[in-house]
Amino acid sequence: MSNERYNARDSEPRWQRKWDDQQIFSTRNDDTRPKYYVLEMFPYPSGRIHMGHVRNYTMGDVVARYKRAKGFNVLHPMGWDAFGMPAENAAMANKVHPKSWTYENIATMRTQLKSMGLSLDWSREIATCDPSYYKHQQRMFLDFLKAGLVERKQSKVNWDPVDQTVLANEQVIDGRGWRSGALVEQRELTQWFFKISDYSEDLLASLDRLDRWPDKVRTMQRNWIGRSEGLLIRFALDAANAPAATSEIKIFTTRPDTLFGAKFLALSPDHPLSKELAKSNPAVAAFLEECSHTGTAREAIETTEKKGIDTGLRVLHPFDPDWKLPVYVANFVLMDYGTGAIFGCPAHDQRDLDFVNVYGLGNTPVVCPEGQDPKTFVITDTAYDGDGRLINSRFLDGMTIAEATEEVAKRLEAATLGNAPVGERQVNFRLRDWGISRQRYWGCPIPIIHCETCGVVPVPVKDLPVELPEDIEFDRPGNPLDRHASWKHVNCPQCGGKARRETDTMDTFVDSSWYFARFTDPWNEDAPTTRNVVDRMLPVDQYIGGIEHAILHLLYSRFFTRAMKATGHIDLDEPFDGLFTQGMVVHETYKSASGAFVSPAEINISHEGEQRTAILLSTGEPVTIGPIEKMSKSKRNTVDPDDIIATYGADTARWFMLSDSPPDRDVIWSEESVQGASRLVQRVWRLVSAAAPLLPPSGTAIDNGNPAAKALRTATHQALADVSQSIERLRFNTAIAKIYSFVGTLHEVVDDPKKPLANDAALAAAAREAFDVMVQLIAPMTPHLAEECWAALGHQTLVSEAAWPKLEESLLVSDTVTLPVQINGKKRADITVSRSAQNSEIEAAVLALDAVKSALGGKPHKKVIVVPQRIVNVVA
RNA sequence: GCGGACGUGGCGGAACUGGUAGACGCAAGGGACUUAAAAUCCCUCGAUGGCAACGUCGUACGGGUUCGAUUCCCGUCGUCCGCACCA
Numbered sequence: 001m002s003n004e005r006y007n008a009r010d011s012e013p014r015w016q017r018k019w020d021d022q023q024i025f026s027t028r029n030d031d032t033r034p035k036y037y038v039l040e041m042f043p044y045p046s047g048r049i050h051m052g053h054v055r056n057y058t059m060g061d062v063v064a065r066y067k068r069a070k071g072f073n074v075l076h077p078m079g080w081d082a083f084g085m086p087a088e089n090a091a092m093a094n095k096v097h098p099k100s101w102t103y104e105n106i107a108t109m110r111t112q113l114k115s116m117g118l119s120l121d122w123s124r125e126i127a128t129c130d131p132s133y134y135k136h137q138q139r140m141f142l143d144f145l146k147a148g149l150v151e152r153k154q155s156k157v158n159w160d161p162v163d164q165t166v167l168a169n170e171q172v173i174d175g176r177g178w179r180s181g182a183l184v185e186q187r188e189l190t191q192w193f194f195k196i197s198d199y200s201e202d203l204l205a206s207l208d209r210l211d212r213w214p215d216k217v218r219t220m221q222r223n224w225i226g227r228s229e230g231l232l233i234r235f236a237l238d239a240a241n242a243p244a245a246t247s248e249i250k251i252f253t254t255r256p257d258t259l260f261g262a263k264f265l266a267l268s269p270d271h272p273l274s275k276e277l278a279k280s281n282p283a284v285a286a287f288l289e290e291c292s293h294t295g296t297a298r299e300a301i302e303t304t305e306k307k308g309i310d311t312g313l314r315v316l317h318p319f320d321p322d323w324k325l326p327v328y329v330a331n332f333v334l335m336d337y338g339t340g341a342i343f344g345c346p347a348h349d350q351r352d353l354d355f356v357n358v359y360g361l362g363n364t365p366v367v368c369p370e371g372q373d374p375k376t377f378v379i380t381d382t383a384y385d386g387d388g389r390l391i392n393s394r395f396l397d398g399m400t401i402a403e404a405t406e407e408v409a410k411r412l413e414a415a416t417l418g419n420a421p422v423g424e425r426q427v428n429f430r431l432r433d434w435g436i437s438r439q440r441y442w443g444c445p446i447p448i449i450h451c452e453t454c455g456v457v458p459v460p461v462k463d464l465p466v467e468l469p470e471d472i473e474f475d476r477p478g479n480p481l482d483r484h485a486s487w488k489h490v491n492c493p494q495c496g497g498k499a500r501r502e503t504d505t506m507d508t509f510v511d512s513s514w515y516f517a518r519f520t521d522p523w524n525e526d527a528p529t530t531r532n533v534v535d536r537m538l539p540v541d542q543y544i545g546g547i548e549h550a551i552l553h554l555l556y557s558r559f560f561t562r563a564m565k566a567t568g569h570i571d572l573d574e575p576f577d578g579l580f581t582q583g584m585v586v587h588e589t590y591k592s593a594s595g596a597f598v599s600p601a602e603i604n605i606s607h608e609g610e611q612r613t614a615i616l617l618s619t620g621e622p623v624t625i626g627p628i629e630k631m632s633k634s635k636r637n638t639v640d641p642d643d644i645i646a647t648y649g650a651d652t653a654r655w656f657m658l659s660d661s662p663p664d665r666d667v668i669w670s671e672e673s674v675q676g677a678s679r680l681v682q683r684v685w686r687l688v689s690a691a692a693p694l695l696p697p698s699g700t701a702i703d704n705g706n707p708a709a710k711a712l713r714t715a716t717h718q719a720l721a722d723v724s725q726s727i728e729r730l731r732f733n734t735a736i737a738k739i740y741s742f743v744g745t746l747h748e749v750v751d752d753p754k755k756p757l758a759n760d761a762a763l764a765a766a767a768r769e770a771f772d773v774m775v776q777l778i779a780p781m782t783p784h785l786a787e788e789c790w791a792a793l794g795h796q797t798l799v800s801e802a803a804w805p806k807l808e809e810s811l812l813v814s815d816t817v818t819l820p821v822q823i824n825g826k827k828r829a830d831i832t833v834s835r836s837a838q839n840s841e842i843e844a845a846v847l848a849l850d851a852v853k854s855a856l857g858g859k860p861h862k863k864v865i866v867v868p869q870r871i872v873n874v875v876a
Numbered sequence: 877g878c879g880g881a882c883g884u885g886g887c888g889g890a891a892c893u894g895g896u897a898g899a900c901g902c903a904a905g906g907g908a909c910u911u912a913a914a915a916u917c918c919c920u921c922g923a924u925g926g927c928a929a930c931g932u933c934g935u936a937c938g939g940g941u942u943c944g945a946u947u948c949c950c951g952u953c954g955u956c957c958g959c960a961c962c963a
Contacts, residue, residue, distance in 0.1 A: 005915090219880055220958055228962075253963060266963095306961085337962045344963085350877085351961055430962055550958080612903090659901070660888050668888065672902055679915095680901090686916085725892090734890070737900035744900095751917085820896040825944040827896050865943050871895045875943045 006685035008649020012784040016117055024801055025119045027075045029521065029533050036072035037537055038064040039516055041545030041553070042079045045105040045127075046086060049112045051585040051631055051669060052546070054641050055657045058781075059582055059732065060544045061118045062658065065780040066727045068119065069804040075537055077519040078113065078120045080106050082129035083508045085163055085179055087442045091474045098442040099470065102129055112642060116650045117783050119800065124522050128511035133518065134444040135465035136528035137510060141447060142458050143567040144194065151193045152456060156270070156336075157435060159187040164477050165439045166191060168507060171552070186292075192446060192504070193433040196559040200225055200429040202573075203558055212578035214664070217550045224551050226430025230254035231409050232339065234417050235265060235315035238324055242313065246273055248417060249315055249327065252338030252428060256412070257404035258345040260393035261366035263356055265315055265343050266308060266328045270335035277311050277329075284309055284329060291331050306355040307331045318412055318422050319394070330355060338428055350383040357381070366393045367401060434556065436507040439479040441472060443505030451492035451499040460493050466501070479503055512553055513560035516540050516575055529569050538570070539577040547581040554579070580730055583666040585657075587637040589626035592616060597636040598623055600671070601643075628668055639669055651782035652678045658732040658781055681785055684743060684778065688771060688789040691750050694757045695768040695793065702769065706762035710811075715745050716770040717811045723777045724807070732781075739777055746770055773805045821846050822873040823855045831872065839866040846872050 019025060040060035043053055064076040080102075087098035094101075106127060113120070126133050144150045158167040162182035166189065171178045196203075204225045207218045233256070234248045249265060267274045269291040278285035287309040308330035317323035325343070332351055333342055344352035346363035356363055367388040368374045374391040390396040396404040412423025437446070445466040447459035459466055469487045472480045481487060481503040492499035514528065520537040521530040545553075557575050564570040590598045598616060603623050605614045614623040631638045644653045656677035661667040704710050719742035726735035749767055750757065757764050771793055779786035779799045790799035814835065819842070821829040829851035833842050843864045846852055852874060862875040 216880065216957080223879065223959055226959090226962065230963080251963080255963075304961085332961045332963095334962065342963045349963070351963080354961095428962080430959095547957085662889075665889095670888090670902080673888080676902060682915090733888090734900085737890070740900050822896080822944070825895090825942095830896085863943070865895095867895060871944085873895080873943050 004689065006682055006785065006788065008651060008681070008784065009646070011788050012115070012117060012645075012650055015784045015787045016114060018787075018798070019117075019119075019800060022798070024798065025076065026121045026123050027073060027077075029537070031073040033071060033073040035075060035537055036067040036542075037075045037516075037540045038067065038542050039077070039519075039540045039544070041543070041549065042081050042512070042515060043109065044081045044084060044086075045102055045109055047105050047108065049109050049641055051639055051641060051657075053113075054116065054653055055585055055667065056544060056546070056582055057113065057116060057118055058654045058657045059580070059663055059730070060542075061116075061120075061654075061783075062727060062732060062780040063542050063544075063730070064119050065783065065800065066724075066804070068800075069776070069779070069802065071803065074119075075519070076118075076120055077124040078118070078122065079124075079126040079515055079519065080109075080128065081508065081512050081515070082106065082127040083443045083505075083511055085165075085440065085442070088440060088474065088480075091442075095474075097470070097472075099129070102127075102442075115642075115645055116654065119783070124519050126515065126518055126522050128444075128508075128515065129442070131465045131467050132525070133515075134511070136518070137444050137506070137514070138447040138459070138464050138466060139461060140514070140528055140564065140567065140569065141506070142461065143569070144563050145458060147563070147567050149195050149198065149563050149566065151195055151433065152190060153193060154188060154190045155193075155435070156186050157189050157191055158184045159189075161185055163440075164479070166435060166437055168435050168509075189437075191435045191437040192448075193435050194510075194559065194563070196434045196556075197429060197431050199559055199562050200227070200431050201427070202562065203431075203555065204429075206558075206574060210574060210576075210579070213576075214579065214581055217547070217554065217579060217581060220550045221555055224431065224555065228254050228428050230338075230426060230428060231256040231405075231412065232424040232426045233259075233318060233343070233412060234420070234422050235318065235325075235343070236417055237327075238314035238316060240314070243273075243276060246276070249273065249341055250339040251341045251343050252426060253343060255345065255348065255401075255405070256408040256423070257390065257393075257396065257399075257401050258348050258366050259317075259319065259343070259408055260390075260396065261345040261347050261364050262317065262325055262343045263346055263352070263361045263363060264326050264328055265341060266330035266333050266355070267311075268333040268335040268340040269329055269331060271329070271333075271340045273341075274311075274329045277313075281311070284311060287329060304331065306351060306358060308355060308359065310359075318415065326361070328355075328359075336432065337430065346383065347379045348383050348385055350385075353379065353381070353383040364392050366390055366396075434507075434559070436510055437504040438507050439482070439503075440505050441468065441474075441480040443508060444511060445481075445505055446502045448502040449490055449492060449499045450502065451495060451497060453497055454492055454494045454499075457492055457494050457499070463493070481505070509552060509556050510560075513556045514564065516543075516557070517561075517564065517570060527569070529564070531569075531571070534569075535571045538572050539575050542578045542580065543576040544580045544582060546584075550581065580663070582663050583661065584630050585669055586628050586666045587631050587639065587669045588628050589635050589637045590614060591624045591626055593621055593623075597634070599636040600639060605671075630666075631669070644674065648674060648678045649681070649784070651785045652681055655680060655736070655782050659736040660733065662733050663730060680740065680743070681782060683747070684774075684782075684785060684789065687743065687746055687750055688775070688792050691746070691757070691767060691771055692792050692794065694750075694764060695771060696761070696765055697794070698768060698772055700765040700768055702765040703762040706760070706766075708756065708760065709762040709766035712745075712749060712763065712766040712770055713808075714811050714814075715742065716766070716773050717808050719745075719777065720773055720805055720807050721809075721812065724804070727780065736781070739774075739781075742774060742777070746774060775799060776802060776805055817869055819870065819872050821849065821852065822871065823852065824876055825873060828852065828855050835869075839868065842866050842872060846874065 038060050040056050064074050068074045082102050087102050090096055090101045091098045158172050160167050160177035160180050160182055162180040167177055172184050175184055177184055204227055207221055230253050232250060232252050234250050236248055269288045278288050308328040311327045313327040314324040315327055346353040346356040347365040348367055363379050365377050365379050368377045368391045369386055369388040390399045390404045409423055409425060413421050415422040447466045449457045451457050469484055474480055488501040488503050490499055490501055517529050517534055521533045524530045561575040562573055590603055592598050602617055603614045604617050605612055614625050616623050629635055656674050660673055702709055719738055722738040723735045757767055775786050775789045786799045816832050817835050818830050818832045820827050821831050829849050831846055843866060856876055865873045
């Protein structure tokens, strides 16, 4: 065999140039073949690509290359999610302009991505920070505004004191900013909102149809949208001490059946009535003040006791005007869910029970578990929220929860208070509107002008884009746009008078909510989309990215697509037909004796039997091998893709990323496994080099009558079938395993000491087919190696442009089939029978087997189960 | 607390809708080639008993359904993820 090693460093740039020169990956919008849109979540240009990118883009590239070979018009673009805080932080720290910082990073990362050999259409590259992109985003903002999908309102917002900006609910994790990690504060600000809640019902219901999404993501979105059905009940205030302007309190409940167990009503501290009462009641005012200091962090919520204050108000029970309930303000009632007020049924709600146990209001059980004697059913410290039948509830007694719920709803719908019904069925959602205002410079300006006389005035479309000024200072915290000397001072487009620009910019999640649509025609300067193009190229057929976007980005994009539909920019509801969430790249951690983390490049690992020990290369001191964790700079367990590509080549990195773990699970990066991948690359090259001179031209007729040739063909087409199916299902690790096996088979053929390839024309012809197919099978994963092998096999074309081999299914079916024979479920023998054998024939043949006879020991068998083409089981 | 996923050799993992458990890779051990090393090639590799043929056990644990269970059902334990005072 050839001793010449495959030289990735020489080969890879050569093939990349060739693909580039021939523009084979640029996609034409007028191509009439069926389209297939493959998209990986576009990167934030942080500086350099990391292994997570390598994994993500390799997976997408395999799908893109495979679908291209299968004859689809594949759209596989790349761009940059280029606005965001880090650019401003860099500006503050290093005195570089966010724009130049961003574009320099893009240039670096583009070069890195190109060195991976991705089949991307770079002619469609976009950066969201480019005015040619955000111009259209501003246009859509104005369209959404006109369509009533944008709202400006004062609201309590999550304020990140470190980044000095507002955060959406989705961006607050455990009470902390998702980026800064700072404890989030509550502030009252006037903000722009996208009315995502208009689509709550649709966003929820449509999840059922997204059957090519992971269940996990759908479940997370369902929980986030949080639909619950219940009853809105209006409680009349006891006129004796009701405030002048108020005669009722509205509450929302999902348990109207427990109405006879009510002990109190409770208002949120933020409820308008609470605030009203505070004006004349110092005790209430003091309580509200106390509540405003309670944190929103999870720990604060868990440890805060249930507290309240009796307002002195009383309400009348809807079914009994003589039954009066006290009205409290309570710290555990949320203003932004339901009506901001509840009725408390302590026996069947733990929070209510904790509350009454503090204030001594008692409880009355009204739902009794089946089989329990109502007379002995007592609630003390644990509320009962299970099934049962109603007790202590007058006309509801004996009903199930569902029956009682329905009965209460019916009666209260029929009853009136003033001239409106007392009860009203209502559906509530947890999902809030999406606050998009950010007090930052490096974002898309909100195209609005505030005029003293005209109020809020949209920037006329002809004046778009509203461009960011470039002369900007980052010497102080806060929004630099607001401090700019001239930028915000403009004339009102309506009256011409003095006016002020909106200085807030949009949340960067707006930028990424429609980029997939822009990729379909990034050249259109007049509109965000070109309708006859976007409607044909979308939806994205396969979207690939990290699970961390399960709610934020994926929910926003689903909303944005609907809003674009409502404003005529697209005809589509769901942007992503198939979604795949890939796992992380993780690595061992290492610590020196001093306890500091050490990077993998600084150490050497040696084996003593199964023991692994590590030492520091520089000093020889021992290093502790720590747990496997997500690659991160702080743990110093990162591996730079550039180093790997320089040492082993992009194909090795790609192959490794696909091989070890299922793509949705974490993959452990290890030096040994990378070397395994590298071995495969070299092995394929050696094999092809050795075989090429012995093979007849492609297309040479094969004599299937030759048993060795037939066997090889069967192996070839089995591999083709298995690998194709694995790629279709995104099971890259099993595709890789099949390729390893098939390469092993080819190795046996080439390495056979009898050298039949040189002497057996039929086998050589079958081997030609086998090698051609093998190279095509590896082409989506290791495209450079595949091109090199394809050329070595005498092809004048590019394997990247070759059609996927045609499967000959007849080769996969043999005349005979070997069935395992079990006795009582344990395998004892094999039997080879004709494929068309009748069950009775098989049964007789099996019973005649020596192994079966001896296992039965002369005793009769009970029965024989024959599963055709699968297995035979003898029941003794 | 609620919801979801998962638990298979020394390790990553495979096993289509219940049908030969451990494919493929990594690590390890033995051997060939070499002056030597690297590279490459061959063999072994779940546990246990046996010289061997072969047998027994084995997919977190305990039950169940079935001719047959890693797969389905019930319970227990553990790990991970998401949400969380949502009425």
